[in-house]
Amino acid sequence: MSDRPGGESVAVTRTGTGADPGTDLQIIESLARGELRVAARLISRIESGDPAILPLLAALHARGGKTPLIGITGPPGAGKSTLVDQLIFRYRQQGKRVAVLAVDPSSPFSGGAILGDRIRMNRHSADEDVFIRSMAARGRLGGLAIAAGDALLVLDAMGWDVILIETVGVGQSEIDILRHAHTVVIVQTPAGGDAVQALKAGVLEVGDIFVVNKADAAGADRTVSQLREALSFRSDAQEPESWHAPVLKTQAVEGLGIDELVLSIAAQAEFWRSHPQQRATRRRLQTRLLLIDQIAETLHQRQQAGDRQQRFEQLLDEVLARRCDLHTAASRLLDHAMK
Amino acid sequence: MPQQKIRCLLAMLGTDVHNKGIRTLAQLLRDRGVEVIYLGEHNTAGGVINALIAEDADVVGLSYSTATYLHYTRDLLDKMRTAGVGDVPLMLGGLIHADDEPALREMGVRGIFGPGSTMDQIVEFLQTATGKTLPGGAAAGA
Numbered sequence: 050m051s052d053r054p055g056g057e058s059v060a061v062t063r064t065g066t067g068a069d070p071g072t073d074l075q076i077i078e079s080l081a082r083g084e085l086r087v088a089a090r091l092i093s094r095i096e097s098g099d100p101a102i103l104p105l106l107a108a109l110h111a112r113g114g115k116t117p118l119i120g121i122t123g124p125p126g127a128g129k130s131t132l133v134d135q136l137i138f139r140y141r142q143q144g145k146r147v148a149v150l151a152v153d154p155s156s157p158f159s160g161g162a163i164l165g166d167r168i169r170m171n172r173h174s175a176d177e178d179v180f181i182r183s184m185a186a187r188g189r190l191g192g193l194a195i196a197a198g199d200a201l202l203v204l205d206a207m208g209w210d211v212i213l214i215e216t217v218g219v220g221q222s223e224i225d226i227l228r229h230a231h232t233v234v235i236v237q238t239p240a241g242g243d244a245v246q247a248l249k250a251g252v253l254e255v256g257d258i259f260v261v262n263k264a265d266a267a268g269a270d271r272t273v274s275q276l277r278e279a280l281s282f283r284s285d286a287q288e289p290e291s292w293h294a295p296v297l298k299t300q301a302v303e304g305l306g307i308d309e310l311v312l313s314i315a316a317q318a319e320f321w322r323s324h325p326q327q328r329a330t331r332r333r334l335q336t337r338l339l340l341i342d343q344i345a346e347t348l349h350q351r352q353q354a355g356d357r358q359q360r361f362e363q364l365l366d367e368v369l370a371r372r373c374d375l376h377t378a379a380s381r382l383l384d385h386a387m388k
Numbered sequence: 389m390p391q392q393k394i395r396c397l398l399a400m401l402g403t404d405v406h407n408k409g410i411r412t413l414a415q416l417l418r419d420r421g422v423e424v425i426y427l428g429e430h431n432t433a434g435g436v437i438n439a440l441i442a443e444d445a446d447v448v449g450l451s452y453s454t455a456t457y458l459h460y461t462r463d464l465l466d467k468m469r470t471a472g473v474g475d476v477p478l479m480l481g482g483l484i485h486a487d488d489e490p491a492l493r494e495m496g497v498r499g500i501f502g503p504g505s506t507m508d509q510i511v512e513f514l515q516t517a518t519g520k521t522l523p524g525g526a527a528a529g530a
């Protein structure tokens with residue numbers, strides 16, 4: 050952002066949603082120049098569901114896919130933000146410019162949120178080569194992963210050397226967010242073995258690197274061996290040409306074990322480079338799931354529009370009265386939505 | 389379904405460490421539907437401004453429990469203007485002396501919520517200052 054006093058254009062775009070931030074091409078150029086305010090505004094428009102940005106997102110998508118995306122997930126309080134802080138520190142030492150998207154899916158009844166991940170990364174607050182953006186769920190379920198993906202397109206267009214995505218690994222929507230990541234780091238803590246149990250619901254399958262953080266707490270070694278055992282049952286565990294997910298121990302607050310984590314992330318990226326077939330398979334699977342999500346989301350958005358909402362409710366009444374079954378109702382809605 | 393939310397940055401500057409008030413405020417604002425970006429204590433003006441830009445916050449709230457707030461506030465507002473974000477409304481809370489309010493307003497502080505302020509007052513300020521409405525608070529008492 051530099052100490053450039055300018056910001057004229059930003060002052061304009063800041064003042065209201067109606068203000069014209071420039072043509073799509075100008076925005077793309079501003080992003081490529083690393084203009085943080087343009088990026089920040091754009092992410093806000095993504096968050097508020099502004100349909101006018103869809104052509105721009107399409108253009109960003111066409112040009113995108115260049116920046117390594119590292120997803121970091123795990124239960125609340127596991128130390129994800131502290132680990133992200135340590136990763137930022139290491140990448141900055143390597144001269145890399147880092148962006149972080151910190152997604153907090155907790156969605157209280159009020160629709161508000163307290164986004165506090167930045168606090169742990171506060172030592173980078175004056176560093177212009179670190180960009181941290183927090184994102185709340187805003188009541189979206191499947192839509193959260195889509196909005197996060199769109200925000201990642203914006204970051205991707207800015208030429209960061211690496212993008213870190215922090216998300217709480219509790220529900221499906223957070224696991225969905227990991228579909229954007231090239232490398233998935235799953236963070237656990239020595240929690241008496243229950244943690245490994247809780248992992249089974251799909252997360253074990255999508256992790257590329259496992260971290261047992263808070264290794265200073267009792268039971269860390271046991272958690273590590275439990276994780277290793279659980280991983281040995283993974284569907285790809287026996288294939289010779291597949292990536293074997295390492296299990297690492299860290300103490301994020303003290304910065305211990307971070308070098309190994311950085312090395313593992315690099316090794317995983319190297320694995321993708323040397324195994325283009327596997328990488329293509331993985332990308333295809335992730336993108337397939339993203340597209341399925343997007344279909345549901347697009348349908349949902351169309352249903353929100355005026356008379357369609359009413360039509361949905363009417364069909365719902367029909368189903369409740371058993372005049373129409375679920376299959377038929379869905380077909381009718383889909384046929385209608387296609388028009 | 390996706391909505392315009394009020395995004396509010398909350399922070400403490402300098403050496404001020406009495407964060408109980410600001411933590412409580414963060415929770416109360418969340419319960420009113422605000423997205424609070426919580427920076428905690430020990431922030432620098434530069435750090436707050438970088439966060440404000442990256443988070444595209446609609447409003448900034450600072451809490452003070454020490455007497456140095458005039459200095460810190462002036463410094464932050466100067467730096468906000470230099471960075472081109474001087475138009476983002478700033479509100480203060482905590483132990484603000486009534487005698488200092490005119491000077492703070494003069495500097496450009498938009499909202500001052502000392503001891504005895506109510507949540508309704510703060511919520512109304514947020515809505516007016518940002519031009520956005522909160523789910524439960526259609527400009528109470530306007």
Ligand SMILES: Nc1nc2c(ncn2[C@@H]2O[C@H](COP(=O)(O)OP(=O)(O)O)[C@@H](O)[C@H]2O)c(=O)[nH]1
Nearest residue numbers: 125126127128129130131262263264300301302
């Ligand atoms: N004892 C111990 N505490 C840690 C460690 N890493 C993080 N913490 C603490 O765990 C708490 C939650 O950390 P945070 O990074 O916010 O977790 P997140 O919710 O997963 O992002 C904080 O108080 C951290 O200081 C660690 O390795 N050991």
Ligand SMILES: [Mg+2]
Nearest residue numbers: 129130166215
């Ligand atoms: Mg966190």
